[in-house]
Amino acid sequence: MRKFNQFIGFTFSKLAVSIVILTLFAILLFIFKRGFSVLNPSFIFEFPKDGMTKGGIFPAIIGTLCLSFGGILFALPLGVMGAIYLSEYAKSNIVIRIIRLGINNLAGTPSVVFGLFGLAVFVKFFGFGVSILSGSLTLGILILPVIIRTTEEAITAVPKEFREASYALGATKWETIKKVVLPVATPGILTGVILGVGRAAGETAPILFTATTFYTRYLPDSIFSEVMALPYHIYALMTEGTKSELQLPIAYGTAVVLLFLVLGINLIAITIRYRARKEKKW
Amino acid sequence: MVNTKIFIKNLNLWFGKKQVLVDVNMNIAKKTVTAIMGPSGCGKSTFLRCLNRMNDLTDGVKITGEITIDNKKIYENGTDVPTLRRKVGMVFQRPNPFPKSIYDNIAYGLRINKVSRNKIPEIVEKSLEAAALWTEVKDRLHESAMELSGGQQQRLCIARAIAIEPEVILMDEPCSSLDPAGMFKIEDLIEKLKEEYTIIVVTHNMQQAARISNFTAFLYLGRVMEFGDTNQIFTKPKEKLTENYISGKFG
Numbered sequence: 001m002r003k004f005n006q007f008i009g010f011t012f013s014k015l016a017v018s019i020v021i022l023t024l025f026a027i028l029l030f031i032f033k034r035g036f037s038v039l040n041p042s043f044i045f046e047f048p049k050d051g052m053t054k055g056g057i058f059p060a061i062i063g064t065l066c067l068s069f070g071g072i073l074f075a076l077p078l079g080v081m082g083a084i085y086l087s088e089y090a091k092s093n094i095v096i097r098i099i100r101l102g103i104n105n106l107a108g109t110p111s112v113v114f115g116l117f118g119l120a121v122f123v124k125f126f127g128f129g130v131s132i133l134s135g136s137l138t139l140g141i142l143i144l145p146v147i148i149r150t151t152e153e154a155i156t157a158v159p160k161e162f163r164e165a166s167y168a169l170g171a172t173k174w175e176t177i178k179k180v181v182l183p184v185a186t187p188g189i190l191t192g193v194i195l196g197v198g199r200a201a202g203e204t205a206p207i208l209f210t211a212t213t214f215y216t217r218y219l220p221d222s223i224f225s226e227v228m229a230l231p232y233h234i235y236a237l238m239t240e241g242t243k244s245e246l247q248l249p250i251a252y253g254t255a256v257v258l259l260f261l262v263l264g265i266n267l268i269a270i271t272i273r274y275r276a277r278k279e280k281k282w
Numbered sequence: 283m284v285n286t287k288i289f290i291k292n293l294n295l296w297f298g299k300k301q302v303l304v305d306v307n308m309n310i311a312k313k314t315v316t317a318i319m320g321p322s323g324c325g326k327s328t329f330l331r332c333l334n335r336m337n338d339l340t341d342g343v344k345i346t347g348e349i350t351i352d353n354k355k356i357y358e359n360g361t362d363v364p365t366l367r368r369k370v371g372m373v374f375q376r377p378n379p380f381p382k383s384i385y386d387n388i389a390y391g392l393r394i395n396k397v398s399r400n401k402i403p404e405i406v407e408k409s410l411e412a413a414a415l416w417t418e419v420k421d422r423l424h425e426s427a428m429e430l431s432g433g434q435q436q437r438l439c440i441a442r443a444i445a446i447e448p449e450v451i452l453m454d455e456p457c458s459s460l461d462p463a464g465m466f467k468i469e470d471l472i473e474k475l476k477e478e479y480t481i482i483v484v485t486h487n488m489q490q491a492a493r494i495s496n497f498t499a500f501l502y503l504g505r506v507m508e509f510g511d512t513n514q515i516f517t518k519p520k521e522k523l524t525e526n527y528i529s530g531k532f533g
Contacts, residue, residue: 169371169394
């Protein structure tokens, strides 16, 4: 009977995994099939033409890259410092509990709210306008909770032995954090970066009012330029314009590019992480 | 004792409500090896960690009494703990090299203690030699310390500790995770190091305490049952309890 229960348990978990994998492949297959017809080098390296019914999506790719990396640029230092404070310095008291609650709520906030916040604060109040800067800041706030949480986990997972060894040599707390804890935690922090970049590259709502434009003939030349972005481009192709039969394949093609872009970014981070892990065995 | 390095007076320690050390009194002489032995959970490691204030890192710890090293009360307000720890080095139970290269493991302590950059290579070599590790690693100083064997890692940790020129070295069961060959190497090393350093070794290996130490303290339930010359403790213990422990009646 116990064996039977085990059999049932394993079968269901296998089934669950299969369903997840199958769904994933179904999505990929579907998008790839629909978008395949437009995929070629010129689709990637050309500007849109003829009211977005022809041509490529180069400015949207560049825009998404700028926004994602801009977002990380803001979120990484802030998030890492915040996580250091929370895990190493903060005593567990009411203030810290409120901060943690705030971070958790930030993680659960609908992304369109971040968009509105970005519009009100970065675009209007600080006067950055609809720009890479405003969009990056908004995305930065969006991915901040992910960075904080993964960094905190990574820091907490650093074995006590390393810290003790460092303290025993006369290191201060800050020296220990900077030179022992953070290097050891780096692979874990990179996991947060992976998740963050993926999230930032794929989000539409936060950049909708803060960074993106439907169409531009220019590549961004400063952080105050407005840009096209892949997810918004898909949205625009699906909701605007008149020739949907020509726009639809481009939208699917854009989706394929977006998927591969995120995959590519993740691969870079995974490679870094793998190298870091290989050097540090314990 | 003439050359007393460390005075410990009425040391009491609590973790939360649990009292771990009770009225510990001990004077430790300069450039000798003192072994602290006793059954598991008797407070040996906790006692050792008082001497470089490592217990400060544990939540809910309360300490009363006095520890004086070179006429300085180390628990007095205003004591600079990093400076104290530089002077009182420590080797841990499980070898804990940093996940860095062999070279950087030793250079780390030198760098944070602001040793001038051009002196570092020389000190690294000298420390590795002193820890009897130099010939084994001199061709792979820049490989990860994690590749070394357990015994080599522990000697690296000793090299790391002596590189910053402490005066006291605390060793918390330094051989407990090593094979006999590794253990004897460490013991030889301790024998050699006592010419320059004051060494306090926690061990629950009685033969080891007898082999390497000048003085031995027997701790039981947080109290020092007996403290004295190692020979005397092992041949003519004054306390019945010590005798029972040494003869293996409990432990």
